[in-house]
Amino acid sequence: MTESARRGRPPRITRADIAVAVLDVGFADLTFAAVRERLGVGETTLYRHAPDRDELVRIGLERALSEFTWPELGGAWQEMLRAYGHAAWDALAAHPGSATEVAQGVVPAAMAELFTGVGEALVRAGFTAAHAVLAGDLVFDLATDNRRGVEHLDALVPAAGPGRENIGQHWSAGAGASPTEALELLAQVQAAIVSDPAQWFAAKLDVVLAGIAVSIGPEG
Template sequence: MTADELPSVWTRQRRSRDQPALNRAQIVAEAVALLDAEGIDALTMRRLGTRLDAGATSLYRHVANRDELIELVVDEVYGEIRVPAVGDDWRAAVSGCAASVREMILRHPWIASLLGQVGLSYLGPNVMRLNEGMMVLLADAGFPADEAGPVISTVLAYVIGIGVNEAAWLTTLARSGQTEQDWQRRLGPALTRAVEDYPSLRAQQEQLVGQDPTALRDRNFAYGLDRVLDGLEPRRRA
């Protein structure tokens, strides 16, 4: 790497000759599988090499270091995100894309700890495809061209913020070996005592008793997204 090059897998020139027994796609796919199974702390070049039945040296022919590997796995899971055509209902299209981002985060909860430290991940082809698709969607929906970028940032900031919190919660549950319903039942008596002296909180808690916590998370996500889109609506064809 020269002094002018940025430290990213997306700026480094790839070697022209790949090792026949191993390629970058295999490495990234196995890294995602390792992360899904064991979380971010398990991702090391040595551990990954063991799973691929290859030495860490072999991996370095394709990925310079762990930071580059993280850029690659982030872009890989971004490839799962769908961007619908706008059709007759721009809100449905944006909501569909937002839901797809959230689903990706919940499928891969380890990403919650990476989104703030993934270097030049926005140069990856899947992230580029996502942004291009959203730009086209918003243009078709009637948003001014110079506002498309801020609209994307606004929607993704909401979705990622909610998704990261949910992913952290689900990771905690997974480590405890409990379901959301199990946790709700165990926490119920303590929560009832905690809100006893707070009338507004107590009334809210009484309304939530017996509700499915997963369905409640879905409703809360949809409510917040609707309010974001309400705020963006006046900017269409402004």
């Protein structure tokens, strides 16, 4: 084989191949060995594209986010930000384990682009640049943290803990609570634990959006 033929030989795998393999394996079970086995390549070949597990996560997240249908950036800022909060939650929910990775600081370029787009839309709606960043960060952090909590409560990631069904037994009311208050508080804690995660997130998001409106939202 000539030198020019060797130079023109296509790579055995592409970044897109790796992304598909990562999503097939799943973030909760992601290892180099699992991705190599899925692709049918050796360790050196995979390392050329992804030097560590974090890069595998970024490659997978880039594809997951690019395949997701995101809301339009326009209209009333409250509804736009609410739509993006729910979309971020849904995008993470579609790939169990992804929220835990993002919460640990593994953030792909596509996520940064989404955040920037939302910030620009908020500025157009009347926010200052600083307040636009703060508002967007609050909503995206809430979606990520809530999904991460769901992943751990539902034991969707390794070493996540005992699971949702066991956590309620460890709660107790404070020493100063009356018997009636204690029962009511414990009942509400139990209700929160077993509630639909999407509805619980929606309730939290409404509170956050109301706070943004009165504290840093555009005047008028």
